[in-house]
Amino acid sequence: MPIYLDNGATSYPKPDEVCGAMIEYMTHNGASPGRGNYARAMDADKLVYETRKALSKLLGAPRPGQIIFTCNATESINMALKGYLRPGDRVLTTGYEHNAVARPLKKLETERGIRVELIPCAPDGTLDLSAMRSLLDGGTRLVAAAHGSNVIGCITPLGEVVGTAHERGVPVLADAAQTAGAYPIDAAALQIDMLAFTGHKGLLGPTGTGGLYLREGVVLSTLKEGGTGGMSLSPFPPDDPPDRYEAGTMNVAGIAGLRAAVSYLMGVGVDAVRRHEVELTGILLDGLDSVPGLTYYGPRDTEDRLGLVSFNIEGRDPHKVSMSLDRDYGIMVRSGLHCAPSAHRLLGTAPVGAVRASLGYFSDREDVERLVRALKEISSRGE
């Protein structure tokens, strides 16, 4: 039986209800939400609304209308950064960002002359918040930070980051790609200004789904313009969210699946998912400690990290290690830079990268133990 340990890229398997909801929509509805007055279009409207409502409960958004649908966290982050930042703005970010944040910032550096500065942090991802405070000068207009690193596994203390930024009136964009669904988030309680998430990782939904939470009062310039289903005479997008940001027919089949996924997750409870992953991560780290020549990265305390662990075996090419795990042991993990070269620079593992095993809600102790046994064998035999 193959073992899937690449949940940091996309979660697998999905709850049966997810596929069922997508097939149900495709088979028995198929209509565009917001675009017709027949009963099935109204049903599609309601389906999309119920998904927003479920997500708003799960993520602590005060109102469903504050959840904007996108096709993934990358689109959400692009929407936030390109819709908010103006020429000359200064942005603080971390040294472990995914390219979903780093590349749009680089483009804005080139095209709008924004300035990007890194909040100093230790190799295990611990941010220096006092240094961050001193970097928050008058020109800083945004702090953009991953809630959890997809390489190091560290968890950003969002409450403290937001508190520090808000002392100077600077809003915060949080990239929750690795945490939404896997780690409790209360956007309103944490006073997060913008929160980007994807549907296909911890939320257990289909690929092609994601969203952006916007705190009340945050208004962005639009990333795309087009039909929104109403007010068609106006040459401009509507003022009110979420329609303002959702031009074009949305991925309703995906949203139907996401609704089922969030419903499943709420039945289980994000706290229960987190406890499960913390327990398995502890077993994994203990096992990795016993593999000769293996170094893993990030915090040792399982409460301080996500259920993903990057590692290298001394003298071994991480790519070959992952290939051996797949071909010889049927274990799927991801090697390389994980679209986050800065995190690997922080760890000293660039440009080759590392092997990453990422757990999910459906991973179990047997999966972890088989991985550890396989790594011991790989480590003990020659290259």
Add this chain to the structure above:
Amino acid sequence: MFLQDIDVIDVDLCVQQPEKFIAHTRASADLSAVTPYLNAMFRTAAYNHDDRSIRFTSDRVEYTIIREQVNIAKFANRTELHELLDWFKDLVNDIYDSRGEMTPMYECRKPVPVFFIYNLLPKTNCRMCGEKSCMVFAALLNKLEADIDACPPLSEPKYAENRHKLEVAFA
């Protein structure tokens, strides 16, 4: 639960405010049982005891209810419509559950005349209320779509007597 669901029948552009929408919806229960309580609750309400229908405004959104039929006007988009329907459903169920402790109202309030209101306003057209003139503001007050607190000059001591008269008229 008294009111289980509200189905949206259709959504159209609002004639009064073309940048807003109106929706016709159907409730899963006859709401005549709660309209006298809504009448007591909303001072904006226009209630007709013959058919127990009611129209009231809350946060600039207009609700018209006749038995199972609920029309909602002046909302921005369909997401807001569903948020409003959730709010309205909770409100109706809360009223139904606690109607033993509430006092219904079976009479329709008479609107305060526009010129009566206008004559008590500062008539400076200062636009601090967000409207173009005191007359527009008076018309909105008459329709109970604005609040006298939106007029900052009315809080000045020299208008205290006028403000008191308006408060009595709208009480």
